[in-house]
Amino acid sequence: xxxxxxxxxxxxxxxxxxxxxxxxxDTSDPSYGLFWYKQPSSGEMIFLIYxxxxxxxxxxxxxxxxNFQKARKSANLVISASQLGDSAMYFCAMREGxxxxxxxxxxxxxxLLAVQP
Amino acid sequence: KAGVxxxxxxxxxxxxxxxxxxxxPISGHRSVSWYQQTPGQGLQFLFEYFSETQRNKGNFxxxxxxxxxxxxxxxxNVSTLELGDSALYLCASSSPGLINTGELFFGEGSRLTVL
Numbered sequence: 001x002x003x004x005x006x007x008x009x010x011x012x013x014x015x016x017x018x019x020x021x022x023x024x025x026d027t028s029d030p031s032y033g034l035f036w037y038k039q040p041s042s043g044e045m046i047f048l049i050y051x052x053x054x055x056x057x058x059x060x061x062x063x064x065x066x067n068f069q070k071a072r073k074s075a076n077l078v079i080s081a082s083q084l085g086d087s088a089m090y091f092c093a094m095r096e097g098x099x100x101x102x103x104x105x106x107x108x109x110x111x112l113l114a115v116q117p
Numbered sequence: 118k119a120g121v122x123x124x125x126x127x128x129x130x131x132x133x134x135x136x137x138x139x140x141x142p143i144s145g146h147r148s149v150s151w152y153q154q155t156p157g158q159g160l161q162f163l164f165e166y167f168s169e170t171q172r173n174k175g176n177f178x179x180x181x182x183x184x185x186x187x188x189x190x191x192x193x194n195v196s197t198l199e200l201g202d203s204a205l206y207l208c209a210s211s212s213p214g215l216i217n218t219g220e221l222f223f224g225e226g227s228r229l230t231v232l
Binding site: 035 | 148150152159160161162165172173175205207209211220221222223224225226228
């Protein structure tokens, strides 16, 4: 069964340092997509980065990169040079099947990141 | 470009009542999906619409229903409200043109409190 696991309920990081948020997934579908979202206290889900299962290279978006290890079924988010505004809940999510067929996402339980000055 | 708009942002209802939440997707987006977020169950998929057709449904009772209009705006309805329906309801929209980027944009949500 499809599942997303985030084992870090909360993390601290010093401002300007890099941090890795862990995510593992389970699926039997060869075509899937992996997402990371940020949710500040306001509630809005902010899209950060996406990795398709057939993408050869790790996705990057500015200070965000996704460390995609397909054989290990992991999709860790790396935030470089943390900023105070990065303090938020971070969710890993998976879509089974090819993009365009569905936008049903399975979410992990989230990691609460606190950036310290 | 306007984002996904959800109304109302906050509402309070009592048990047994019904509620309708609205979602206006980003212009040009034809896919709308709904999620429920609670402290206990986390984020759970409710249903998804594409071009006015429901193409996927989550594991929720029949009290939860939705629809999509020809202009892609979507509504969800919860009838006979229960205390456990208190949650943040999030709507997301996407476009077929975004298949390769996977971008799925969320609104700020409608926070429902059932008393």
